[in-house]
Amino acid sequence: MPPALLRLGPVCSVLLLAPLGALALSSSPPSPRAGSAGFSWPLLVREPARQEHAADRVRTPLDNPDANKLVIPQHAKALVIAPHPDDETLAAAGLIGRVLEQRGSVRVVFATNGDGYAEAVAAQRKGRRLTPEDFRRYGRQRQAEAQEALLSLGIPASWIVFLGYPDGGIDDLWATHWAEGQPFVSPFTRLSQAVDGTEQGPKPAYVGSNLAENLADLIRAWQPTMVVFPDPRDQHLDHCTLGVFVLEAVREIAKDRRAPMPQLLGYLVHFPEYPGTPVWPDLARRSGVCGAKDNTGWSHRVPWTHLALESEEVAAKEAALSRYASQLQVMRAFLLQFVRPMEWFSILGREEVATIPLQHAARSHRGAR
Ligand SMILES: [Zn+2]
Numbered sequence: 001m002p003p004a005l006l007r008l009g010p011v012c013s014v015l016l017l018a019p020l021g022a023l024a025l026s027s028s029p030p031s032p033r034a035g036s037a038g039f040s041w042p043l044l045v046r047e048p049a050r051q052e053h054a055a056d057r058v059r060t061p062l063d064n065p066d067a068n069k070l071v072i073p074q075h076a077k078a079l080v081i082a083p084h085p086d087d088e089t090l091a092a093a094g095l096i097g098r099v100l101e102q103r104g105s106v107r108v109v110f111a112t113n114g115d116g117y118a119e120a121v122a123a124q125r126k127g128r129r130l131t132p133e134d135f136r137r138y139g140r141q142r143q144a145e146a147q148e149a150l151l152s153l154g155i156p157a158s159w160i161v162f163l164g165y166p167d168g169g170i171d172d173l174w175a176t177h178w179a180e181g182q183p184f185v186s187p188f189t190r191l192s193q194a195v196d197g198t199e200q201g202p203k204p205a206y207v208g209s210n211l212a213e214n215l216a217d218l219i220r221a222w223q224p225t226m227v228v229f230p231d232p233r234d235q236h237l238d239h240c241t242l243g244v245f246v247l248e249a250v251r252e253i254a255k256d257r258r259a260p261m262p263q264l265l266g267y268l269v270h271f272p273e274y275p276g277t278p279v280w281p282d283l284a285r286r287s288g289v290c291g292a293k294d295n296t297g298w299s300h301r302v303p304w305t306h307l308a309l310e311s312e313e314v315a316a317k318e319a320a321l322s323r324y325a326s327q328l329q330v331m332r333a334f335l336l337q338f339v340r341p342m343e344w345f346s347i348l349g350r351e352e353v354a355t356i357p358l359q360h361a362a363r364s365h366r367g368a369r
Helices: 087-101 118-125 132-152 170-175 208-222 237-254 280-285 311-321 325-336 350-363
Strands: 077-082 105-112 160-165 226-230 263-267 304-308 342-348
Touching: 077 087, 077 208, 087 105, 087 132, 087 226, 087 263, 087 304, 087 311, 087 342, 105 132, 105 208, 105 237, 118 132, 118 325, 132 160, 132 311, 132 325, 160 208, 170 208, 170 237, 208 237, 226 237, 237 263, 237 350, 311 325
Parallel strands: 077 105, 077 226, 105 160, 226 263
Antiparallel strands: 263 342, 304 342
16 A cells, blocks of 8 residues: 555544635544544645635636536436445445436446444444444445335345455455455454345455455446446545456456447545535546646646436436435535535546556556566
8 A cells, every 4th residue: 555545434424524724614624534544635725825816727618618518318327336335425426317308228336335433333332342243234234224215216136246255355355365265354344255145156255356346237238328437536445446357347348449448437436625615626637546746747638527417317316315314324514515416527538447547556665576
C-alpha cells in the first residue's frame, strides 16, 4: 500500500466527510470510531486563500449543468457495482429507476455485505462483547435491507448478486492477498471465503484474483451497455480499490478487441465536500486513485455527467434509502445528503482502463513483488 493512502475503516463512515475547509456543509459530527485519532487530509490540501479573479477560476461541470446531462437510451443494460449495501442507492437510485423507465434492465452487484462496521454492530449489541456471528448476522441484515431498497426501485432479488467479499478488506485483497493460497481473513467475521457467490459450488476464497475474475465473468456473461461503479478517486479504501478492480476486469476483457466496451460511469460517495458543496469537482480533478496525488493528469481530463432527477425520482430514492434502517441509525445526516436532484458520474475511458490498474499495482505490494 502506498504510504500516502489512508486506512479509512471498513465501511461508509461519517468520518470520511470531515470538512476539508470552510465551505463544508456536512452536518455529520466527527466519529469516535477506532483508528480515527489523528485523522487528517494530507492528500488534498486546499491552497491558501487568495484573491480569486473570475478569469482564474477553474470552470467545473457545475457551472453549466445543461451541457453535461446524462441521457439514458432505451433498452440500456446497467450493471451497478457497489462496495457495500446502500452505496448503489446513494449513488445511482435515480439512474436505476430511469433505466427501468426506458425499458432497460439492471443488475446490482455488492462486493461485500457490509459486515465489518464494528461501531454499528457494537451499537446494536449495546456494549456486549462482539462475536464473529454478530458481524455475520449484521451482514445478513444489510443484505435484506438492500433487497428491500432495490425492490422498492423495481429490482427483484434475482437481479442482485452478493459476492460476499470482506468488508474493510478490499484493498488487502489487491495489495497483499492477490493469489490463491493466501486468503485474507476478515478480522470481523473470521471468514476467509465468500459466504455468497455468483454460482453454486465452492465459494471463492478471499483473494484479489478471485474478485477480479468474478467481476470480469459478470461483465462478460451479461454484457452490460453501462457499468456504474466507484470512482477510483473515492477516499474510502473499499470504494476506490473496488473501482480499480472493476477497471482491471474491464482491462482483461478489452484484451479481446472484439469484446464490446460498456460505458464506464464512476461515482463518488466518500470524497471531501461531496456532494454538498460546489468545490468537489476541483478537488476531484487534482486527485488520483484513493486520493493520492495525480501525477499523470488523467484526473484533469475525465469529464463529469449528471442525471437530472424529477421530483418523483428523488422521492423514490429517499424511499429506497429509508429501507436501510441499520445505516440511518448511525449516519442519517450523511446519507440524506445524497437525496438531491442530481446524480453525478465521471466518464472513464479506455485510457483509464489501460493505465489505472497498472499504476495502482505498481504502487502496491502486489506490483512490487
Ligand atoms: Zn460504501
